[in-house]
Amino acid sequence: MAWRQIRSRPVVTGTTIMIIAVSVALMLSISMASEGIKRGISESSAPYGMIVGSKGSETQLIFNTIFLLDRPLGNVPWDFYEAIKADPRVQAVVPFALGDNFQGYRIVGTDERFFEMRSRPGAPPAFVISQGRRFERPFEAVLGAKTAQDTGLRVGDTFVSSHGTDHHEGLESDEHREMPYTVVGIMRPTHTPVDRGIFVHYESYWRLHEHESAVEHDAIRAAPSDQVADTPHMLSGSDSGDLSHGITAFLVHPKGYVELMQLYQEINASPHAQAVLPGQVLGKIFEQIGFGAEVLGAIAWLVLALAVITVCLTLYQSIEVKRKDFYLMRAIGASRLHVFFVVALEAVWLFFLGELFGWALSYVVYAFLAYGIGERLSIAMPFFFDAGAAWKLALLLIGGLVVAVITAFLTYRTQLDSALRMEAS
Template identity: 30%
Template sequence: MNIFSLNRKQIKAKPLSTILNIFLFATGVAIISFLFLTTDKIESQLKNNVANIDLVVGAKGSPLQLILAGIYHIDHPTGNIQYKDALELTKNPLVKQAVPLALGDSYHGFRIVGTNQTYPDLYHGQLKEGKPWKSDFEANIGSKVAEKTGLRIGDHFAGVHGFIEEAGHAHDEHEYAVTGIFEETGTVLDQLILTNIESVWKIHEHHHDEHSDPGIGAEEDHDHHHGQADDHSHEHEVGHDHETAEAHAQISGNDEEKEITLLLVKYTNPMGAITLPRLVNSTTNMQAASPALEINRLYSLMGVGVHTIRLIAGFIIIISAFSIFISLLNSLKERKYELALIRSMGGSRNKLFSLIVLEGVTIAFIGYLAGLVLSRLGMLFISYYAETNYHYSLQQWFNLNDVYFLFVSLIIGLLSALIPAIKAMRTDISKTLSE
């Protein structure tokens, strides 16, 4: 007597009830598995892109917006800051390193960032081919930029104002030349186009007096990009001049009237975390935002929603377990003669017990597999959305929690079938057959 064959036939005997139980179980599993995948991938992306940056200094506004714009490049900056103020901050002994960034222009949705050669080092960026930019209008591109746009060494391209290709003003009069392509790092560097500040400065100096149309799609974006062009030039100077005192002395007073978008700061020692943010926020027109603090706040905001959704998914699984329990319990009334015949033909009580338990565990296992498939389909969709809109890859097909959840699913199936299995094991053969 093969209990596996009997189990398969019994499951097929009531397709609607079985499908309902599997669907409920799969829904709960899919939601929880999907949340594990997305939260794990998002958290790893957030941590990888912080790159040991201690502080982001920019214009006053939302600290979280400043972090998202300056580190993750998924938001517009809060504005611009004066170059002379940023230059003064770099002289503080608590500042070990200050890397300038100038945001505003883009190419096919990928941001063009005016900065210096220290920025790729934050992400351990190494050139896969080509050489670092040196002259004006030379650029190094990330691996994802090269993959999506098809740009290669020696190719030329023109940037546009803003981050929407159709809405921004194209700088056709000044084209960048690709001189290097970075190796894939799995960080934000993969999706950036890096150049020196002078290049962006020259473009915006030429464009600043002529361009007055705010038709970038948003007036705020236009203002940002205008200032950011100048920022590029300033940032180059900040990053470059931060290296030596002599470089500071070479800056003319004219340059100090310029603006930059923000600074990425590393502390000399832990005292910087206590002193520097307070100093910037209270004594200057700039704002200092701590990536660690803001990301923890973001985690807490996400955590409330994620925890709530997990509770809902858990509740669905509990309902599914009750559904399996009721389904098996009700089926005993119709199957009592069948079970009695099995006993009379030599089947033991343990055999009956195993048959019912196996049915509950099988439904839970099938539901678990269906839930995994649904969660991966959801992951595929959200990854495509993130890749299309933010150039971030969230693809992740395996999580260690899935293994743990497999055992949890099987235990739930076992518990839901336990009482019906005990009742089946206690079937009175003579009474049932006499009926």
């Protein structure tokens, strides 16, 4: 009888179920997205150890080096890099030179040790070539999977880089065209920001910018004297810097934990650079994400409470409409308890179907969010079963049922008894 009551009012029933479903999807998708972003960021940063860069924002250094976002802070002196590299406590050092792009995709100057980075000891290399080979000399480039897909570049193609970290601010010049890059390899998809990178030998940066500085210097000497003061320097700013005398950042793999702590303290005490542990910085970011998720979650619970109230009002209106039907049920022998349970079961069906559709809808919303973040940032948000969703749905079902039952009880007590007395009289 309860199921037939629901089917007899498709518009009202569908609207009620949709309100519950949207509210549930909002609540679940917020918590899932928060956890998914955390897992994606952790997976992306797994191959990186301690990162050393110029003094400045720790978060900016992490986002620029690992996630290929934001602007480079500046350069670390090459002598300092060589000193850390030669330190007996260091097992491996991987350099990073940043500041150029091709169609908005960051060009990362590094060396062959980049392709030996691993997410944990004993694990296979995190970055593997699927087509072609690694770069072996300057101006040979290895593309991330996403970069190759979006730009259409293939092994053997050439391209010209631009200054800056974004395509709209890039400045392609004739000097660049004299020193193009040749694609020699394409990496296997990693579902990390590496997929959006272009990896070249760091000496490419040096030669390119030294050549451009020489050309620019000759142009300034040949220009009229009244124009020299107004000529901007093409290598000014943190996006470019003097790469021939430094490097943007470098990754340090110490031999052990004790060596890691010693180097961390010594580097941060020096005036040349700062050492950052990605886990600590990402932990702070996760706290901010968690706080934001809690605020949005509170809003979602408020929306859900409004949905429960809406269901109660719908049930109340339904009782008003079906008052004669309930009277007929009483007249043919149905007890008040029987009628009461029919109404309660109707509420159970509404909440159950609403939660079921809402749970499914939350994964659809999560899929869209994961796709958008993956396309924009190349951070993979994995699909997972949210164990916390089970108790949330159960709590909602119990709470909704309690509110609906109380509403139905009060309504029947005041209206059904009243109707019976009117009919009897």
